[in-house]
Amino acid sequence: MRPRSAEQIQALDIAATAFTEENCIDFSVAGSAPTIDAERRRGRGAGLNMSGRFEKQAREIFDDGWETIEDLPPFRTEVQTERARTIITRNESPDISFDRSINPYRGCEHGCIYCFARPTHAYMGMSPGLDFETRLFAKPNAAELLGRELSKPGYQPKTIAIGTNTDPYQPIERKFAIMREVLEVLDRSNHPVGIVTKSALVLRDIDILGRMAERGLVKVALSVTTLDRKLARAMEPRAATPERRLSAIRGLAEAGIPTSVMIxxxxxxxTDSEMEAILEAAHDAGATEAGYILLRLPLEVSPLFRDWLLRERPDRYRHVMNLLRSMRGGKDYDAEWGKRFKGAGPYAQHLGRRFTLAAKRLGMNARRRKLSAESFAPPLNGGVQLSLL
Structure with a gap:
């Protein structure tokens, strides 16, 4: 066991002072957690599996000279069921458009290296690294809980966001179908919902989504980070390819479901050079609205992303991090409300201007559809005690 320190995280920058293959190999020697063997993490995004920030001690795997490390098995997806006590999560953040959300799963098998939700796995005593994408939690009672919560006296319906933390259509949804059950409850209750996903699996539920769209109850956003399939494979190893995401936009739009693209x-x-191309491709597929969010590197996401850059794009490391810090007040991340999503400074303003002009040229965001909660009807079988009057 080795104690961790802030210097270990800062060593990432020291390791990147020059961009040679030797620097990348010596990256783990520079003081950070050692990168997991490539064969053990094949098909995964993170290269590290450092302990969470709440752990008193940190554990690192290293070869003690007996070569037993070569016998360790590859990381495989494990799913535990979690009997949640509540399902609607509330927030009071002033810079987001919703005040409630649902997360059918903890962790995400997509393995997106930049995922800002990775640090939440530390609350489970697990690593925001490889644990986040291999040790998952499913909430099979989500639909039941939702029915109960929607039936509570005094509940005021507003749009519920799904997919803001982890993807509700990640691969394990094929087996558990929790998201579909949640949609069935919302459909019966005439409750509005906004969905964000990277998965073409959303087309499976087009029957429910189509019915809800006719009543102004649903909007779906597909997240597209890059059109480069090779880069997407490295950054988002188990998410749908860019082509399949665009195909999902087309399928949803043709079914009359309001669809947008999130860069x-x-x-x-x-990836910033692709902004206009992504907007054009999504518009051609049928998306009518669009948005973008600047890269966020909170807590453990920063060392994970920087390790990935040194492995996958070592020649871009300094340029990426310098530009990012120029928009984050000299830091890897600035969590200040109003700045965290778009950044600040000249480069951030330039990105915003590019997005605005491209969206306007394509006629996107000209008319944003608002979801309606006027027809909401609490579920009759929500499990809430009935009145005796």
Missing amino acids: APVIPAL
């Missing part, structure tokens, strides 16, 4: 995140000096 999230925009990574300076890596």
Whole structure:
């Protein structure tokens, strides 16, 4: 066991002072947690599996000379069921458009290296690294809980956001179908919902979504980070390819479901040059609205992303991080409300201007559809005690 320190995280920048293959190999020697063997993490996004920030001690795997490390098995997806006590999560953040959300799963098998939700796995005593994408939690009682919560006296309906933390259509949804059950409850209750996903699996539920769209109850956003299939495979190893996401936009739009594209995140000096191309491709597929979010690197996401950059794009490391810090007040991340999603400074303003002009040219965001909660009817079988009057 080795104690961790802030210097270990800062060593990432020291390791990147020059961009040679030797620097990348010596990256783990520079003081950070060692990168997991490539064969053990094949098909995963993170290269590290450091302990969470709440743990008193940190554990690192290293070869003690007996070569037993070569016998360790590859990381496989494990799913535990969680009997949640509540399902609607509330927030009071002034810079987001919703005040409630649902997360059918904890962790996400998509393995997106930049995922800002990774630090939440530390609350489970697990690593925001490889644990986040391999040790997952499913909430099979989500639909039941939702029915109960919607039936509570005094409940005031507003749009519920799904997919803001982890993807509700990640691969394990094929087996558990929790998201479909949640949609069935919302459909019966005439309750509005906004969905964000990277998965073409959303087309499976087009029957429910189509019915809800006719009543102004649903909007779906597909997140498209890059059109480069090779880059997407490296950054988002188990998410749908860019082509399949665009195909999902087309399928939803043709079914009359309001569809938008989220360029999230925009990574300076890596994907930001694709902003206009992504908007054009999504518009051609039928998306009528669009948005973007600048790369966010809170807590453990920063070392994970920087490790990935040194492995996958070492020649871009300094350029990416320098531009990002120029928009984050010299830091990897600034969580200040109003700045965290778009950044600040000249480069951030330039990105915003590019997005606005491209969206306007394509006629996107000209008319944003608002979801309606006027027809909401609490579920009759919500499990809430009935009145005796």
